[in-house]
Amino acid sequence: MFVHSFRLICISMLAVALCASCRKAEKIVVNERRDLVVADQGNHSLLAVMPPEWRQVPSTEFRMLNYRFGESGEVFVGRSRGGLLPNINRWLGQFGKPAIESAEGLPKVAMLGQMGVLVSASGDFAGGMGRAARKDAGLAGIIVAIGEQLITVKMMGSASDVAAEQERLIKFCEGLRIEAGAQ
Amino acid sequence: MAIASPSIPVRLFRFFSGFGLAVTCLLLLLILTWLSTLEQPAKGLYEVQKRYYDAEAWYVVPELNWLPKINGKPVSLPLPGAYLVSAVLFVNLFLGGIIRIRKGWRNIGVVISHFSMVSLLIAGFVSHHYSKEGIMAVYQDDTSDFAQSYTEYTIEVAEIVNGEKTRPYVLPAKHLKSLAADQSRMFELPDLGLELKVSGWMRNSARVKVDKDGASQDVVQVDGWALQWLETNPTEELNLAGCHVNVVADNEDGGDKLLVLHGGDPNACTVTMNGKIYSLRLMREIWPMPFQVRLDKSIGEYYPGTRKPSTFQSDITRIADGSEQSFRIKMNEPMRYGGYTLYQARWEDRGDRPMSGFAIVRNPSDQWPKYSLYISILGLTIHFGMKLGGFVGKSSKSKNKDVTPDKATA
Numbered sequence: 001m002f003v004h005s006f007r008l009i010c011i012s013m014l015a016v017a018l019c020a021s022c023r024k025a026e027k028i029v030v031n032e033r034r035d036l037v038v039a040d041q042g043n044h045s046l047l048a049v050m051p052p053e054w055r056q057v058p059s060t061e062f063r064m065l066n067y068r069f070g071e072s073g074e075v076f077v078g079r080s081r082g083g084l085l086p087n088i089n090r091w092l093g094q095f096g097k098p099a100i101e102s103a104e105g106l107p108k109v110a111m112l113g114q115m116g117v118l119v120s121a122s123g124d125f126a127g128g129m130g131r132a133a134r135k136d137a138g139l140a141g142i143i144v145a146i147g148e149q150l151i152t153v154k155m156m157g158s159a160s161d162v163a164a165e166q167e168r169l170i171k172f173c174e175g176l177r178i179e180a181g182a183q
Numbered sequence: 184m185a186i187a188s189p190s191i192p193v194r195l196f197r198f199f200s201g202f203g204l205a206v207t208c209l210l211l212l213l214i215l216t217w218l219s220t221l222e223q224p225a226k227g228l229y230e231v232q233k234r235y236y237d238a239e240a241w242y243v244v245p246e247l248n249w250l251p252k253i254n255g256k257p258v259s260l261p262l263p264g265a266y267l268v269s270a271v272l273f274v275n276l277f278l279g280g281i282i283r284i285r286k287g288w289r290n291i292g293v294v295i296s297h298f299s300m301v302s303l304l305i306a307g308f309v310s311h312h313y314s315k316e317g318i319m320a321v322y323q324d325d326t327s328d329f330a331q332s333y334t335e336y337t338i339e340v341a342e343i344v345n346g347e348k349t350r351p352y353v354l355p356a357k358h359l360k361s362l363a364a365d366q367s368r369m370f371e372l373p374d375l376g377l378e379l380k381v382s383g384w385m386r387n388s389a390r391v392k393v394d395k396d397g398a399s400q401d402v403v404q405v406d407g408w409a410l411q412w413l414e415t416n417p418t419e420e421l422n423l424a425g426c427h428v429n430v431v432a433d434n435e436d437g438g439d440k441l442l443v444l445h446g447g448d449p450n451a452c453t454v455t456m457n458g459k460i461y462s463l464r465l466m467r468e469i470w471p472m473p474f475q476v477r478l479d480k481s482i483g484e485y486y487p488g489t490r491k492p493s494t495f496q497s498d499i500t501r502i503a504d505g506s507e508q509s510f511r512i513k514m515n516e517p518m519r520y521g522g523y524t525l526y527q528a529r530w531e532d533r534g535d536r537p538m539s540g541f542a543i544v545r546n547p548s549d550q551w552p553k554y555s556l557y558i559s560i561l562g563l564t565i566h567f568g569m570k571l572g573g574f575v576g577k578s579s580k581s582k583n584k585d586v587t588p589d590k591a592t593a
Contacts, residue, residue: 026369027369027370027371027378028354028355028358028368028369028370028371029370029371029373030340030352030353030354030355030370030371030372031352031373031374032352032353032355033350033351033352033353034339034350034351034353034469034471035350035471036348036349036350036351037327037328037329037469037471038326038327038328038329039329039331039469040348040351042450047346047347048346049345049346050343050346050453050460052455052458052459052460053455055406055452055453055454055455056450056451056452056453056462057406057408057452058390058445058448058449058450058451058452059449059450068406175346
């Protein structure tokens with residue numbers, strides 16, 4: 001009786017072990033969803049509708065919103081200080097372009113209830129802010145003054161990529177909004 | 184006439200209900216508690232709990248420097264896991280202390296005491312499998328409606344519609360944390376028509392920038408970012424998990440898309456599949472609460488010269504079902520509501536606004552140990568009361584016996 005039971009247990013254990021080793025890699029089906037909470041609103045007050053051609057990547061200290069497109073193109077939204085013109089000239093300076101004395105002649109783009117200025121440049125990018133120097137680069141950026149601070153949306157990449165994406169950039173900027181209740 | 188030896192089931196019953204097994208289990212639990220306490224400073228609470236007390240930990244090999252060494256290697260001394268020992272003790276107490284024990288009024292106290300120990304073990308079982316714990320961090324004047332796990336990482340996948348996140352799908356944490364670095368696991372999200380292959384799981388990692396062109400082929404990098412493996416921190420809360428995710432969509436011609444996800448990322452990464460944008464984020468599990476907590480006032484003090492709070496308390500407003508109620512939460516004075524216990528576990532003041540961290544626990548067996556203790560007190564009081572009564576009764580009888588002959592002689 002005992003020997004019979006022992007034999008049965010051994011055979012069962014062997015069968016279980018064999019089944020476990022032969023089992024195909026399981027696929028986990030995920031149906032569980034959770035409700036939205038305040039943390040889902042993000043850590044800043046800007047709401048953006050990104051074009052599906054872009055991809056969002058993690059934001060950084062200076063980039064509230066951070067996107068990539070194509071092979072090496074990038075778009076990022078940040079805050080800045082120091083006045084509209086100095087920032088425009090800093091951007092132009094990165095491409096070795098001469099400084100301008102007034103932003104009046106630059107194209108305007110509606111953004112966050114204000115009219116921002118569109119800054120464009122192409123050529124050799126001198127590098128800066130952690131980015132390497134690059135030849136045949138392009139820049140398209142929009143700066144808008146909100147109170148004392150500036151909101152900047154900057155697109156960088158190869159000159160051809162930036163030229164091709166500029167329309168999407170303008171649409172993106174026009175769609176930016178500040179969350180209700182946020183300051 | 185020879186006495187027939189007991190059958191195997193009888194022998195098994197006697198073994199599992201025996202006093203010897205009870206003593207062995209209690210001694211093992213004592214040793215396991217002692218060894219795990221000694222290991223905790225080096226290995227950390229999370230790791231030690233996992234190795235010694237988890238349901239999956241059938242056995243444990245203590246890793247202590249002072250253990251004797253043979254050929255330079257510490258002696259390997261496998262011990263049964265605390266969960267297994269507790270399960271055996273439960274069977275033992277149930278069979279021996281409730282079923283096998285001689286029933287009668289004389290033993291009623293002992294039976295009650297055994298029952299209290301059995302219920303204590305059941306409370307432990309329920310707590311181990313069904314309790315949940317998280318932390319709700321709220322800055323003064325802010326309102327929160329969720330708690331976040333201290334240690335469990337999950338990947339959330341949500342469709343983004345008009346720039347807004349929809350309710351996310353949550354990949355179960357247990358299927359992620361069990362992944363080894365060289366393993367991968369497939370997850371299917373049928374409602375979204377997506378499949379995710381999660382690989383390269385790192386319990387602790389850093390997101391590092393790599394030169395796209397100069398990076399070695401072995402380094403998995405996306406958009407110039409890669410993960411760097413880091414030594415596991417004994418304080419599990421400080422570990423930042425990382426992984427690689429290949430996203431595949433039904434009917435998508437472009438093949439899969441690779442993402443590098445890191446637990447320290449402040450927001451999600453996105454992929455576009457079939458014209459739809461999906462966000463993916465590796466993050467500590469979020470636990471929505473059925474109420475909101477507004478932190479009206481957060482008061483605390485640090486020990487002089489340290490960042491360790493010596494005292495803290497919070498005035499909060501609980502918002503639930505359209506009504507608001509004010510509470511004061513202090514050390515050892517939690518707020519209980521709807522099966523949740525909220526007690527203050529952290530306090531911080533970095534100059535801007537103070538922050539209170541509330542540990543939120545939902546444990547169906549929260550109060551059971553207290554009730555078990557009451558039952559135990561009742562059982563032991565009855566038992567020792569009866570013993571005392573018997574002793575007093577016997578003493579007075581023997582006194583009477585001793586006194587009677589003297590009186591007779593008098």
